Amino acid sequence: MIVVMKPGASQREIEHIVERIEQLGLRSHIIVGTERTVVAALGEKRDGAKQALETGEGVEKVVPILAPFKMASTEVKKERTVVRALGLEVGGGRIGVVAGPCSVESRTQILDVAHAVKEAGATALRGGAFKPRTSPYSFQGLKEVGLQLLAEARDQTGLAIVTEVMAPEHVKLVAEYTDVLQVGARNMQNYPLLEAVGEAGLPVLLKRGPSATMEEFLLAAEYILKTGNHQVMLCERGIRTFEDHTRFTLPLATVPYLHQTTHLPVVIDPSHGTGKASLVSTMARAAVAAGADGLIVEVHPDPEKAVSDGYQSLTPAAFRQMMAECRRVAVAVGREM
């Protein structure tokens, strides 16, 4: 860490910081500049020391040198993580595609979609059984019945199941049916849930919160990794900005940035990332070109009748078309799909 003192900080204040640094078990090193003094703290750990120094008298700011995450970092693990669940592979040469409806609505609906997306080349089926909804008056999911229908869809198609879990006390139940546990964007910093999901031992799809920085995102992943579960996929699904022509702003630079920073694979969600069916396929193509390791896409047999997210769902025909387009781009960037 580098502690930058205010211009005119007193000798006493500088000495106090040196003392504090040593109390924290670090070594200090004073550098006297032309206008200011800075004190380097050597031996930095990834804990609260920054905050502790920041409050000292005469301190202007404290600049950490180390990233606060460890296990997620490429500094600690250089080989890329490949997440696998049945036929789904994310992080290897082949781009994984998770597709399906926002909510599981009925047996016919989920089975129809499952067969359709399987045929179009998806390797996993998404579908919500426990639904976090902004309004308490909206459909909240079929719960266990939904999970059973997803399992039936897997039995018929061989697709891996990806479904969200909303609370630690549901993890056990959901884990009985699914192949991948999804942590939704609203729960990215729900730490008891992250720990429970990590301990379940299944692969996890962790969605970025709409206002989470990369650091916060990777620290959320770190909560899971710390349980010993390394099968974590990071999912970019759009951030909240001032833009109002899309539901969220989808920042694809997340993909190359995370590829430089972490060994965990990156999945893009162009459905939530745009909130408009008419923009989904194009952004899926762009995601593939940006190097995404996976895609997660909402597909519904009849979007107009969907109980949720119809406005951003593709029809099975549009999804097939999207897959064909994405495959060509995948080849162009040296991947398969």
Next chain:
Amino acid sequence: MIVVMKPGASQREIEHIVERIEQLGLRSHIIVGTERTVVAALGEKRDGAKQALETGEGVEKVVPILAPFKMASTEVKKERTVVRALGLEVGGGRIGVVAGPCSVESRTQILDVAHAVKEAGATALRGGAFKPRTSPYSFQGLKEVGLQLLAEARDQTGLAIVTEVMAPEHVKLVAEYTDVLQVGARNMQNYPLLEAVGEAGLPVLLKRGPSATMEEFLLAAEYILKTGNHQVMLCERGIRTFEDHTRFTLPLATVPYLHQTTHLPVVIDPSHGTGKASLVSTMARAAVAAGADGLIVEVHPDPEKAVSDGYQSLTPAAFRQMMAECRRVAVAVGREM
């Protein structure tokens, strides 16, 4: 709702929308403009109808007329809600002040702060026992021991206790010790938690998520209100923007806006809202001038040694000073404190 058709939408598309509107149990009313047709849907409910219509062919957008929340709305309940817990009153003529450390760290620490803030005029004591921390390597709170210390502080001072609960399965335990259950910003859309907290029957302090719109904030409150628990305080603690000189951006217009929109009282958190101790008192004064019904402020006996949030904590002396300043502003706007 108003369904705005695209320019050049076909007669068939318009008829289809009319049909869909009627299937949803609403009445339709077509208005042919000079450049476009719009179809009004009368009898709107607060459910998913908007989304259902939005996906129709030839539809450009759907404009809802009603706010999606009910019980939180001044349209439904005109008298302002006053939340009470021991000596804390929020929403009446007197401004409630919740003060205390970010985390409960030790018996001495919490008792010292409790007495200090009580003396300075606070009506409730804050202190985290279960701490949601961005990093898994940071201090996670004293858990039940922390709750016991808070209870002891209440016994000694008579201050109401406000403490956070992070998971539905902790609600029962936390509720045994506290007077107000706090739902943190990271959990604003943790719906199982909102429901569990609502059912506990205690007053709730609900913090706004850093990227939540007013509509999402009020719908989160609606989850609690729907359990029959009406003792809900809305807490503005800053939003995430591009600004980097403060930890969050504190939008005080939240106060008058919510006063026009909901009957629930509004509490301002200038500590998280700025993230800098040197800005807290000024923003507390501004919050009072903006009509805040309450303040929640971080106070620590020795901010430099705080295990968390020291950089935004006031010393007891600074807090006393803040109270004196705020009291003068309160009088100027016709309130007491």
Next chain:
Amino acid sequence: MIVVMKPGASQREIEHIVERIEQLGLRSHIIVGTERTVVAALGEKRDGAKQALETGEGVEKVVPILAPFKMASTEVKKERTVVRALGLEVGGGRIGVVAGPCSVESRTQILDVAHAVKEAGATALRGGAFKPRTSPYSFQGLKEVGLQLLAEARDQTGLAIVTEVMAPEHVKLVAEYTDVLQVGARNMQNYPLLEAVGEAGLPVLLKRGPSATMEEFLLAAEYILKTGNHQVMLCERGIRTFEDHTRFTLPLATVPYLHQTTHLPVVIDPSHGTGKASLVSTMARAAVAAGADGLIVEVHPDPEKAVSDGYQSLTPAAFRQMMAECRRVAVAVGREM
């Protein structure tokens, strides 16, 4: 426009709005819903009527039906606009590539880059002679000398020149040397400049302001179009958000969104859009996959010695590599480059 009245708006207030609508030369149409009354105003023009009605007593909000821009809209002109300047073509089947340094620094520098990017397949040369710099202490550009060097580079390579103009009084001078006038992000709403640039009659590259909505962006273009100059390229160069790991957030959904909304071609700037050389090529590829009609990329012979923007500049070798990668993606999406 749809005027939504507040719940409980009085008959008098509704009548007043009807009267106001008619004074504005529009026809009114009252719709009485179950909870509210709305008044449709038919014959809407793209002027200030919305604001005029919004201030009426008892009015909750006014919802415009028409987009406020005309000439930029696909509703008014269906054929896509192709912008041409020497060998640069943007908006047709071939993707135009503008490359070069942030600032023109010296004769050697600009001629070297010009030849290098020409060889790699660029069709135009960028380079700043008048530089808008955040700090008054930064290099402000070589001014007319820089323009002369750009013209010399064109003479040697045949590349079209794209350079920024910062003030109406410079337009005449800059137009003497350049093939395309660039309006920078900071000047997107500098209306006297937009008009002056439009009247110069040269093709214009209009950069999106970092906090401009699509509507504001298209209205800025409208200022140029209104002068009779239709050779306008819209350039997305990233928006300002809370993200701090990139300089700006590059929202590629801008490309398909604008393709649906306007006939003007869209150029992506992955250099400013990321602010990091290591992310530029990947985002260029993604932009091509998203359907961008052009790219504008910073290239410098020795980024480390660049007087500005070195951290986001590619070396000539990296640019060649980027071009090769982008070409493959272009083919995959049915374009040439």
Next chain:
Amino acid sequence: MIVVMKPGASQREIEHIVERIEQLGLRSHIIVGTERTVVAALGEKRDGAKQALETGEGVEKVVPILAPFKMASTEVKKERTVVRALGLEVGGGRIGVVAGPCSVESRTQILDVAHAVKEAGATALRGGAFKPRTSPYSFQGLKEVGLQLLAEARDQTGLAIVTEVMAPEHVKLVAEYTDVLQVGARNMQNYPLLEAVGEAGLPVLLKRGPSATMEEFLLAAEYILKTGNHQVMLCERGIRTFEDHTRFTLPLATVPYLHQTTHLPVVIDPSHGTGKASLVSTMARAAVAAGADGLIVEVHPDPEKAVSDGYQSLTPAAFRQMMAECRRVAVAVGREM
């Protein structure tokens, strides 16, 4: 500056940075930490050195120590700047109040407002003659006629005139009539305009751009200060965020932050900062409590008929009421108004 090397940066890379630092005329100082090496560059100037170092091989990031602005900084000038124009004083003990319509519309309108705001206690009159409008189809101002009417209003009331200038070539004309030159938010980084306005020698009201950081805002001021004109007021008028219930988000922490960072006085614009007449008075009060040195408020005799910004304009009666409320708050915080 502190140059943080990547983990595993080679000896050669570190030596190269040391060389670069010395070439830039700075002294270098290497600190070898447990996980990384950092190189301090001593003697930092406020120029482009940061960028130059940032592009070096093996460099992770460069942390500047000095703020990039000088003349605006409290480090350079400790006494607070007081801006004066006729009876307007901003930055002293008395809070200056600039009030008036968005646009000058007619002789009657501007004279009526001028007398009304004067009577209510305003010390300056605002009114736009050259209007930057988002849409080219909106009213663009009365231009010189508007200026003449403002001058007449000054003659009748003694109020100082504050009016916007949009282009360097208008500065001379506008300066003939006005007492304070306003630079609008859209032009905050229009550097030729900043220089022209600075050179005109009149006091300047500089509005913050809706996505400008504090650093960019102060560097814009620095452009004016560098011309030798020190009569600069900084005006916070709201920033662009995801919030949609107000037109902009008004961050009042700007006031105490700037008071710690610069000697220039701070003016708050609650009209643009909220975009809703019903929120203006409350936010004006809060601004006074936050320590604002001035207010600028839109007042119109008949907001419903205003050609621009009616929805955020106060009536003269509401303004009188606002003044009374603000005065009480001013007294409470030890100011006059």
